[in-house]
Amino acid sequence: MANDMDTARQTVAKAIDYEADALRKLSLEIHSHPEIAYEEHFAHDTLCDFLETRGFKVRRHAYGLETSFEAEIGSGGRLVVFCAEYDALPGIGHGCGHNLIATSSMASFIGLANALQNSEIAGTVRILGTPAEEGGGGKIKLIEAGAFTDGVAAAIMSHPISYHGLEDGVHGLAGLETIASHKLRVEYHGCGAHAAGDPWEGINALDAAVAAYNGISMLRQQIQPDERIHGIIEAGGEAPNVIPHYTRMGWNVRSSNAARADTLLARAKACFEAGAAATGYLRINEPLCAAYVEEMTRLDRNVMLKEEKPRTMSTDMGNVSYEVPSFHGVFGIPTKPGIPGHHPEFAKAAAAEEAHVETMKCAKAMGMLGWRILVDESFADEAKQQAGLHI
Incomplete structure (x- = not known):
């Protein structure tokens, strides 16, 4: 099993590294065309074009939402979904770094899809475009439309944050407690x-x-x-x-x-x-968080399992965590001191090369998190039991 995991890590990382420049361009294109909730037409088309040029069949305008999309590969087995956010803030642009969220989820999808294609295991990996996180409750509408009802074994994504918002020497957070x-x-x-x-x-x-x-x-x-x-x-x-x-x-x-x-x-x-x-309040799934911490450690990143107190922020990924086992991590990016999210300076930081480097590391760890769900039935069952779900 260890050798299989090492091979999968190499395959996921190689696929992501191969697309690194293209993913960087994708991130900058979304960043330079900020669009608010339910108006993310440029981001929708750009992400869909990216997938289609790589041979994926894309369902545009998915689940009755004009700026949602969906693509998947594989068959049978368990289903892993990477959630991509790409809406911006009015007047601030990508001050929450959703261009990096979209890019990390896209990279994870590309990496895991490649590993799945080069294996003989049963399983399905999907990327789901989730518009309107900033106040629009896009994932709530996707839940209501049935986007998470077809046996999803795990929904995965991660969010950038300033390094100054983390403890010294910490590069990220696996279990993000929200309100x-x-x-x-x-x-x-x-x-x-x-x-x-x-x-x-x-x-x-x-x-x-x-x-x-x-x-x-x-x-x-x-x-x-x-x-x-x-x-x-x-x-x-x-x-x-x-x-x-x-x-x-x-x-x-x-x-x-x-x-x-x-x-x-x-x-x-x-x-x-x-x-x-x-x-909804985000349910932390400790098996998923622990596996992510392990993968990030292999990438020389110190990630906390979880914090003692919740942060006074909210996300519609919380609603997803009541439907399927979910992971919503946080990865740090360099900013000037004292710069929080939802700030123009954070938007600038989200376009920096250093932020892209951290995004790719996060993507590799999330890709491997998805791989574990696909190949390890006991791990997938543990995540399901932790979530308190019967799916």
């Missing part, structure tokens, strides 16, 4: 009127929004340290001399797990009534 998040939009409908001529004829929708905002601000004083409520007024009126007939706000309600997020949402709903789309 749960409810995303909601709040609308108020009033009655427009001239603010000077006949204001008594109006019902001011902006007053309702401001009252709700102030209510939430007071509520924030009474929540736990690992909880967050934050929002903006997206539409506040059309002109100062017209009483606004319509206003709209966007909000996030976050807590350490889904149950606590539900409780906090109920408190927030006392300030406003709205529908909400939930983003």
